Amino acid sequence: MKRGFRRLTTLLSLGVMTLLLSGCSNDIIVLNPKGEIAKHQMDLIYITTGLCLLIILPVLILTFFIVWRYRNRPDSKAKYKPEWEHNTKLEVVWWTIPVIIIILIGIVTVQYTYKLEPSKPLEHEADPIVIQVTSLDWKWLFQYPDQDIATVNYVQFPEDVPIRFELTSDAPMNSFWIPQLGGQIYTMSGMAMTLHLIADEPGEYLGSGANFSGKDFAKMQFVANATSQEEFDQWVEQIKATSPELTDEGYQALAEPGVSEKVTYSGLPENLFERTVAKYGSKHNHGSVEHDEQTHDEQERG
Amino acid sequence: MWDNIKEFASEFFVTGDPLIYGADVAIGLSIVAIVFVMTYFKKWTWLWREWLTTVDHKRIGIMYVIASLLMLFRGGVDALLMRTQLAMPELEFLSPEHYNGIFTTHGVIMILFMAMPLMFGLFNLVVPLQIGARDVAFPFLNSLSFWLFFWGAMLFNVSFVIGGSPDTGWLAYPPLSGIQFSPGVGQDFYIWGIQISGIGSLMTGINFIVTILKMRAPGMKLMKMPMFSWSVLSSSLTIILAFPILTITLALLFIDRYLGAHFFTLDGGGNPMMYINLIWMWGHPEVYIVILPAFGIFSEIVATFSKKRLFGYKSMVFALMAISVTSFFTWAHHFFTMGSGANVNVFFAISTMIIAIPTGVKVFNWLFTMFRGKITIKTPMLWTIGFIPCFVVGGMTGVMLSVAPADFQFHNSYFLIAHFHQVLIGGVAFGYFAALSYWWPKVFGFKLNERLGKWAFWMWGIGFYVCFMPQYVLGLMGMTRRVNTYSWDSGWWELNLVSTIGGFLMGIGFLFQVWQILHSIKHMERDTTGDPWDGRTLEWTIPSPAPAYNFAVIPHVNERDSFWEEKQRRERGLVPDPQPELEPIHMPKNSGIPFIKSFCWFVVGFGFVFDWLWMSIPGVIGIIACMLAHSFNYKTDYYIPVEEIKRTEAAARGSI
Numbered sequence: 001m002k003r004g005f006r007r008l009t010t011l012l013s014l015g016v017m018t019l020l021l022s023g024c025s026n027d028i029i030v031l032n033p034k035g036e037i038a039k040h041q042m043d044l045i046y047i048t049t050g051l052c053l054l055i056i057l058p059v060l061i062l063t064f065f066i067v068w069r070y071r072n073r074p075d076s077k078a079k080y081k082p083e084w085e086h087n088t089k090l091e092v093v094w095w096t097i098p099v100i101i102i103i104l105i106g107i108v109t110v111q112y113t114y115k116l117e118p119s120k121p122l123e124h125e126a127d128p129i130v131i132q133v134t135s136l137d138w139k140w141l142f143q144y145p146d147q148d149i150a151t152v153n154y155v156q157f158p159e160d161v162p163i164r165f166e167l168t169s170d171a172p173m174n175s176f177w178i179p180q181l182g183g184q185i186y187t188m189s190g191m192a193m194t195l196h197l198i199a200d201e202p203g204e205y206l207g208s209g210a211n212f213s214g215k216d217f218a219k220m221q222f223v224a225n226a227t228s229q230e231e232f233d234q235w236v237e238q239i240k241a242t243s244p245e246l247t248d249e250g251y252q253a254l255a256e257p258g259v260s261e262k263v264t265y266s267g268l269p270e271n272l273f274e275r276t277v278a279k280y281g282s283k284h285n286h287g288s289v290e291h292d293e294q295t296h297d298e299q300e301r302g
Numbered sequence: 303m304w305d306n307i308k309e310f311a312s313e314f315f316v317t318g319d320p321l322i323y324g325a326d327v328a329i330g331l332s333i334v335a336i337v338f339v340m341t342y343f344k345k346w347t348w349l350w351r352e353w354l355t356t357v358d359h360k361r362i363g364i365m366y367v368i369a370s371l372l373m374l375f376r377g378g379v380d381a382l383l384m385r386t387q388l389a390m391p392e393l394e395f396l397s398p399e400h401y402n403g404i405f406t407t408h409g410v411i412m413i414l415f416m417a418m419p420l421m422f423g424l425f426n427l428v429v430p431l432q433i434g435a436r437d438v439a440f441p442f443l444n445s446l447s448f449w450l451f452f453w454g455a456m457l458f459n460v461s462f463v464i465g466g467s468p469d470t471g472w473l474a475y476p477p478l479s480g481i482q483f484s485p486g487v488g489q490d491f492y493i494w495g496i497q498i499s500g501i502g503s504l505m506t507g508i509n510f511i512v513t514i515l516k517m518r519a520p521g522m523k524l525m526k527m528p529m530f531s532w533s534v535l536s537s538s539l540t541i542i543l544a545f546p547i548l549t550i551t552l553a554l555l556f557i558d559r560y561l562g563a564h565f566f567t568l569d570g571g572g573n574p575m576m577y578i579n580l581i582w583m584w585g586h587p588e589v590y591i592v593i594l595p596a597f598g599i600f601s602e603i604v605a606t607f608s609k610k611r612l613f614g615y616k617s618m619v620f621a622l623m624a625i626s627v628t629s630f631f632t633w634a635h636h637f638f639t640m641g642s643g644a645n646v647n648v649f650f651a652i653s654t655m656i657i658a659i660p661t662g663v664k665v666f667n668w669l670f671t672m673f674r675g676k677i678t679i680k681t682p683m684l685w686t687i688g689f690i691p692c693f694v695v696g697g698m699t700g701v702m703l704s705v706a707p708a709d710f711q712f713h714n715s716y717f718l719i720a721h722f723h724q725v726l727i728g729g730v731a732f733g734y735f736a737a738l739s740y741w742w743p744k745v746f747g748f749k750l751n752e753r754l755g756k757w758a759f760w761m762w763g764i765g766f767y768v769c770f771m772p773q774y775v776l777g778l779m780g781m782t783r784r785v786n787t788y789s790w791d792s793g794w795w796e797l798n799l800v801s802t803i804g805g806f807l808m809g810i811g812f813l814f815q816v817w818q819i820l821h822s823i824k825h826m827e828r829d830t831t832g833d834p835w836d837g838r839t840l841e842w843t844i845p846s847p848a849p850a851y852n853f854a855v856i857p858h859v860n861e862r863d864s865f866w867e868e869k870q871r872r873e874r875g876l877v878p879d880p881q882p883e884l885e886p887i888h889m890p891k892n893s894g895i896p897f898i899k900s901f902c903w904f905v906v907g908f909g910f911v912f913d914w915l916w917m918s919i920p921g922v923i924g925i926i927a928c929m930l931a932h933s934f935n936y937k938t939d940y941y942i943p944v945e946e947i948k949r950t951e952a953a954a955r956g957s958i
Contacts, residue, residue, distance in 0.1 A: 027793045030711050030778040044708045052698040059665060063690050066669055070608070072676040081674040085611035094666040095617075098659040102701075109651050109705045116707040117644040172478035173574065175639060175714055179780045183710020186640045188575070189477070189568050193641045206792075210714035210782045212471050214478055215398050218785035280568050 029179045029206060034226070035199050037116060037182030044112050048105055055101050118185050119194040121162065128162040128196070131155060132273040135167075135174035135187040135209060137257035138216040143268055147236045150246045152254065152263040156225040158232040159202045165195040168277045170255055175211035178224045184210050190280030192273075199226035219259045240266045248272075316466050319400060321383075326463055355892040357441035358850060359426045360745065362448045366423030367738070369452060373416040376459065378812055380408035385769075385805035388798050391790045401786035402469035403488065407462065409472025414496060415455040417592045417726070420734045422451070422506050424595060425534050427745050428737075429510060431841035431848060432528050434519025434857045439512035441890040442938070443505055449900035450502030457907045458495025461488055465911065468492035471784065473581050474555070476566035476574045481559045487911050493556045494907030498900075500548050507541030510534055519840065521859040525619070528839045528862075529605075529612060532619055533598025536626040537591050543630065544587040551580040560910070575640070582633035590629040593725065594622060596733025597664055600686050603740055604668050606835050607683035608675030611863060614667040621660035628657050638706045639713050647706040654704035661697060665690060680835070681755035685736035688763050692728030696721060699774070717777025720770045727766055727808075735762075735815070743829035747847040751825070754818035761811030769804025772797035832954075838866035845954035851887045851942055854951050884948065886941040893938070899928035 026032045033039045070078050121128065132143040133155075143150045157163050167176055169187040177184035181197040199205070209220035227235070244250075246265035251272060254260070316322050340346055353361060383404055387396045396404065430438055438444050461467050468488035470479040479489050514535045518527065554565045555577065564570035566577040597618075605612040612618065634642065634650040668690065677683065699721040703712050712718055735758075743749045776797050781788065788794050833842040840857055841848075843865050861867050868878065902924035909918030 028775060028778045029780050038711075041708055041711050044705060045702070045711070048702050048705050048708060049698075052701055055662070056694050056698050059669070059694055060691055062669055063687075063694075066672050067677060067687055070672055070675050070677050072609075072678045076676075079674045080609075080676055082610045084674055085613055085615065087670075090670065091614055091617055091663075095659070095663055098662040102655045102659055105701065105705065106652050106655055109655075109707070110648050112705075112707040113644045113648050113651065116710070118710070119641065119643075172483055173475070177714075177780075177782070179711060183707065184639050184713060185710070186637070188640070191641075206780050208780065208782055212402075212478075212784040214470075214483060215402065218398065218787055 033180055033182075034201055034203055034205060035181035035197055036122065037197055038180055039200075040112065040116055041183055044108065044116075047108055051101055051105050051108075055097060116183075118183070118196060120196065121164070122196050122198055124162045124198065126161045128164040129157055130164045130166065131157065133165050133167040133176055133187065134273065134276055135169040135171060135176070135213070135220075136255050137171040137214060138209075138220050139254070139258075139260040140176075140207075140209070140220060140222050141251075141254065143273055144236070145268065145273070148266070148268055149236055149239045149243070150265040150268055151239075152260050152265075153220075153222040154225070154262040154264075155207065155222060156227060156232060156235055157199065158229040159199045159226040161229070162196060162198045165197065166273065167193045167195060168273065170276050170279075171257075172213045173211060174209040174213045174217075174220065176207075177210045178205055178207040180205045181224065186211060190277065192277045199224075202226050202228060214257075216259050223262075239264045242266075246272075314464060316463055319397070321396075321400070322463060329463065350894070351892070354897045355445075355894045357437075357445045357890045357892055359430050359438050359441065359444060360848060362444055363423045363426030363428075364745065365448060366419045366426060366451075369455065370416050370418075370420035370423060373411050373419070373455065374812070377408050377411040377416050378809060380404045380411070382805055382809055384408065385802040387786060388788075389802040390799065391788050391792070391795045393787065396786065398786045399469060402784070403462065403467030405784055406468050406471055406474075406492075407458075410458065410468075410492065410496065411455075412726075413472065413588065413592070414499065415451075415458065417730055417734070418499075418503060419451055419455075421537070421592055421595050422447070422503070424599070424734065424737050424741070425506070425510055425538075428741055428841060429513060429531055429534050430517070431744070431844070431852055432531050432839050433514060433517060433522060434840045434853060434859065435513065435517040436852050436856070436887065437517075437890065438509050439517055440509050442893055442896065442932070444509055445893065446896035446899065447502040447506040447509065449896045450505075450903060451499040453900045453904035454495050454497070454499025454502065454907075457498060457904050457911075458491055461491035461495075465491060473585055475581075476555065476558070476577050477568045477572075479555065480567050480574075481562075482567065489559065490556075490911040493552050493559075494911055497549065497552050497556075498903045498907055500545055500552070502900075503541060504545040504549070507538040507545065510538040511542065514538075519857050519859050522864075525616070526859060526862050526864075529601035529615070529618060530595070530598035533594045533596075533601070533622055536622040537594040540587050540591045540594070540626045540629060544584045544591065547580055548584040548588075551577060551584065554580075556910075560913075578637060578640075579633070582636045583630070586633045586636065587626075587629040589722075589726070590625055592730045593733075594626060596689075596730050596737075597622065599733045599737040599740070600668060600689060601671075602839070603682045603686045603736055604671045605863070606740075606837055607678050607680060607686075608672045609678075609836070610671055610675035612667070613670040613673075614663075615862065617663055618667055621664050624660045625657055628653065628660075632657065635704055635706075635709070638709045651704050651706040655701055658697060658701050665694060680739075681750065681752055681759065682736045682740035682835075684756060684759050685732045685739070688759060689728055689732040689736070692724060692732065692763075692766065696724030696728055700725065712777060714782055715777035716773040716781045716783060719783050720773035720777065723770050723773075724766075727762075727770075732762075735759075740835070741841075743834045744832075744841055744846050744848065748822060748826040748828050749834055750822045751818050751827070754814055754821055758811050758814035758818055761814055762808055763811075765804045765807025765809075765811055767804070768807060769801050772801045772804075776801070833865075836869075838863040840865060843868075845951075849950050849954060851889060851947065854884060854887075854947050855881050884944045886943055887947060889940055889942055891938050891940055893932070893935075895928050895932050895935075899925055902928065 031042055033042050130145055132145060134141040140153055141150060142155045165176065167185060167187045168191060169189045173186055173188045175184045175186045176195065178197065181199055185193050185195045187193065203226055205224040205226065207222045207224040209217060243264040243266045245267035246269060248269045251269060340349065353365065356362065383396060384401065387393055387401055430436065465487040468474065468491060470484055470489065474489065474492055477483055514531055557563045558565050558567060564572040566572050566574045601612055601618060631653040632650060634646060635654045638647050679687070703709050703718060703721055739750050739755055776794055779794060781794050829846045832845045843857065844853060872878065902921045905924065906918045906921035909915065909921055
């Protein structure tokens with residue numbers, strides 16, 4: 001039963017894949033994943049599309065057939081039964097079919113929801129690299145607490161190493177999205193969210209802010225660059241050697257509304273990310289209770 | 303002095319954009335033209351007596367329809383401006399601020415000032431006739447609802463030439479919409495415009511629940527009621543549960559902005575997340591509020607034009623009710639990606655998918671209504687047939703979006719944009735257009751031109767697919783919503799250009815509709831029968847256009863599709879029961895209070911937008927004065943004498 005189901009979904013997904021990818025290049029980046037999470041999400045998209053098509057294709061065909069067959073013409077040979085308004089068997093059938101399809105989609109959804117929960121660490125032999133992300137008006141700040149560097153509108157990390165993104169906002173909320181590595185997560189002030197991603201191969205991937213946050217929101221795109229571990233280490237060394245330090249004053253200036261080019265910094269103000277999160281906390285706020293625990297956890301970990 | 307005035311004017315009026323100056327000129331010229339025409343033909347008293355003070359549900363319905371078509375024009379122009387800006391990469395047709403204002407007003411206008419009033423217009427035009435009633439339950443309240451909507455919409459609309467449009471998205475998430483990040487007046491226009499018209503919507507919901515429950519013709523049990531009235535009932539129930547949430551949410555946002563409270567601010571213990579939960583607790587049911595009546599419309603049209611009883615009536619009723627209840631348990635699917643955890647996401651994913659079941663069942667029932675029928679494809683039926691594939695595909699992408707972990711990739715992308723336009727245009731707009739052409743002869747006494755109607759349909763239909771199918775792909779290519787521009791190397795431009803072309807095709811479709819209406823007014827194809835489509839329900843038993851009192855004698859109903867069955871009996875040679883004697887008809891009197899009171903609300907709102915208490919306080923006094931005046935008014939009704947009914951009926955039937 002389960003094997004049959006799998007075969008069916010594989011077949012269907014193959015069909016959809018050829019449909020969607022025929023004539024298209026690698027531009028459809030959600031369907032051209034480069035990381036484990038995004039791959040699972042693509043599978044899920046194909047499976048659910050397949051299951052949905054299972055019901056809508058017959059409906060579409062039936063629609064065209066019925067409209068064609070029963071259109072009113074003088075020489076029509078089709079039956080006409082104006083009083084026919086109920087048939088329990090038929091109605092049971094079409095209450096049951098959607099119920100079954102939705103149960104199937106529901107089962108798949110539940111499994112994947114737990115499997116792909118963004119705060120769940122990835123199983124991998126390498127230790128994750130921590131990158132702290134802050135959405136600002138209208139730019140992205142990436143801090144590397146372990147490497148003691150920071151970047152703006154550019155993020156680099158080693159391939160095949162899990163990344164633990166910790167995210168917050170020091171401006172209206174936004175959403176952090178690198179489609180080829182995995183789905184997005186909101187960045188909100190007063191909270192530290194976590195998103196675990198991994199890149200399976202080196203490459204430059206599109207990253208963007210997905211939730212509208214004001215005037216120059218469209219300029220909040222960045223490059224996510226996955227490189228080999230050596231290249232990454234070299235890159236860190238180079239920044240440490242050549243870039244200025246990010247100071248508290250420098251951060252204040254950066255946080256002012258405005259767009260920014262790609263910038264790199266060596267050295268971080270102490271606990272800048274934690275302080276940004278805590279800035280919006282208050283004892284009366286439910287959101288901050290969670291965040292207090294989170295920052296506490298983080299301090300223990302650090 | 304002169305410098306002061308100049309400084310004030312430069313802040314009060316929106317300046318610095320040639321498009322806005324163009325709009326200023328157009329608005330000025332239109333006002334002058336209207337005033338001139340009205341004065342020249344001495345039509346001001348006519349306007350006041352016959353329209354502004356009317357409590358007749360049919361006239362209120364007509365005014366709703368006119369207002370919503372104007373809003374469709376405005377929202378459509380917004381859409382085309384956006385699509386023009388996005389047609390090619392790196393265009394500078396609109397500035398980012400202007401673009402942000404336009405997508406915000408496009409969303410608000412299309413949902414709240416186009417779809418909602420068009421829906422209320424149809425409620426008003428059809429429901430009392432369909433259930434055999436002489437009016438709605440509360441005619442005065444009905445007029446007040448309309449004028450609150452009207453002045454709320456006007457308040458919202460002036461923002462683009464006075465003060466500046468809101469620019470934080472149609473649901474205005476704080477903290478962006480808070481005073482810290484949106485210090486201008488645009489956001490206050492948003493709050494007051496929606497608030498004033500929202501109160502009107504809530505009252506309409508109450509009015510139609512009472513009308514349907516209490517005013518049905520004798521013998522019309524609930525399970526014998528036409529499907530459109532059922533859909534209005536389910537939609538109205540959803541309105542009265544959802545709209546109070548909106549009222550409170552906007553009130554809290556206003557208190558934050560105006561009195562410096564901290565419900566939703568970043569600092570001082572505010573929690574923007576609370577707003578997002580609240581606004582979607584209203585916002586998600588809202589989309590079902592507008593789609594449910596469309597389901598009712600399609601049910602009526604499918605049965606009429608297939609010359610067959612509606613298949614699975616009980617299923618249909620159950621499905622409507624199931625949808626309106628379930629719609630309240632899905633709001634968190636709008637923020638799956640907000641880290642609420644797997645348990646919460648699973649709950650809302652499943653509850654969202656469940657809605658697909660009754661919706662799917664309805665599609666089967668419509669199909670099997672056509673099955674073994676005789677399908678005549680007139681314009682209303684054409685919209686209905688066009689709707690089915692469009693809605694089925696839109697429903698499928700809706701289920702795909704409800705799969706929480708996959709939504710992490712779809713959310714906020716053009717995939718989502720394509721999905722909701724597919725259900726809102728393919729479902730709601732197509733449905734209401736179908737309804738307009740279907741009930742038009744009943745309302746105005748003449749049919750709309752078929753040929754132009756079919757052109758309009760094909761332009762809309764083709765334009766729709768050309769516009770939105772590329773957007774599904776754009777979403778999967780990583781294009782996010784609300785971006786005002788993109789770069790050449792993103793690879794998005796070809797599909798965006800195609801999408802823009804589709805948008806303009808729909809614009810041409812709209813022009814065909816306008817042409818269709820004007821052409822049909824000029825070359826009237828009079829409906830002398832009162833029953834141009836061989837209808838099945840009570841509204842087709844009376845003359846077109848319906849007389850002020852609707853039914854000279856209140857009909858007695860014994861079965862579903864009572865008019866159809868009656869016609870069948872007559873065909874078999876059975877003589878209908880003799881009609882009882884005519885009696886004088888009790889009618890409500892016109893009143894100017896709803897208009898004046900709603901205008902006072904406009905004044906209050908405008909005063910608060912600019913923080914001018916000298917303007918708001920007199921407005922509040924005006925509202926109270928109107929309430930007092932109305933509560934001491936004991937002359938609210940009159941009787942139409944029997945002779946006059948006889949004359950009217952003879953004139954209407956005489957032309958048969």
